[in-house]
Amino acid sequence: MDLHLEGKVAVVTGASKGIGLAITRAMAEEGVRVVAAARTVGGPLAELAAGGRVRPVAVDLTDPDGPARAVREAVEAFGGLDILVNNVGAVSPRLDGFLSVSDEEWTWGLTINFLTAVRAARAALPYLIERGAASIVNVSSVNAFLPDPGVIDYCAAKAALTNLSKALSKEFGPRGVRVNTVSPGPVETDLWLGDRGVAATLAAESGNTPDDVVARTAAQTVTGRFTRAEEVADLVLLLASDRAGNSTGSDHTIDGGLITTL
């Protein structure tokens, strides 16, 4: 299927590894010119940049001006913007419960998982509207509707992100901007599997190994495995494409059947 993405311009946040890197790679393969934002832009992202379609931008997206910097870079380098993928996010397990979570920790969780997307959308929308047909895809989480006290600030921030997406779809749909959300369950990235990822943190707390934690989590899904970053990327690309031109304000779960309700 031709996704009609050749020649489009995109900003992808949190693009140096994991899901964001997979989205950036898939977009470049489809002929999209991508501004790829993260704090560190070496390694695989630098390799992708050598192909000529990917422009890495080293930026801390929690800085109030960080998201706008990425958008400005796309407009200056490529003359406009067709697609914004708000992918950046992070989780810090709150092992001692709600009463132990400080204001500082709440501010961190809400900033990295929610405010980054608010700020990127605010910077990008004037340019997206100019195109007549454009798209925002927000990478949320099943935790937007699966509240978990162990990651309470992450859940609240992702719920806010999914809610924001729907509201933006209503306001900007009439001006040609579609806004959709992707909600992954556990994905094979550093967020879960890295040295300081969810599995390692929960394992240290419970006395199990990270592999045990992963196996138990995978067993809660119907497919029996974590989602691969490339599978999330393919879904994001479809939503970004005019092939999904009448999808807006929708949320797409990709979780191997982890969520058991409709």
Ligand SMILES: NC(=O)c1ccc[n+]([C@@H]2O[C@H](COP(=O)([O-])OP(=O)(O)OC[C@H]3O[C@@H](n4cnc5c(N)ncnc54)[C@H](OP(=O)(O)O)[C@@H]3O)[C@@H](O)[C@H]2O)c1
């Ligand atoms: N993995 C999962 O199981 C899962 C499940 C549901 C939803 N999600 C969501 O999917 C998205 C991507 O997650 P992932 O699993 O791919 O995470 P990841 O592997 O930890 O990658 C996170 C990316 O964000 C960048 N980043 C983090 N903090 C940043 C900051 N302050 N400024 C700029 N860039 C920053 C990181 O690059 P630098 O460190 O170089 O800055 C990296 O490129 C997140 O929104 C996450 O909540 C993930």
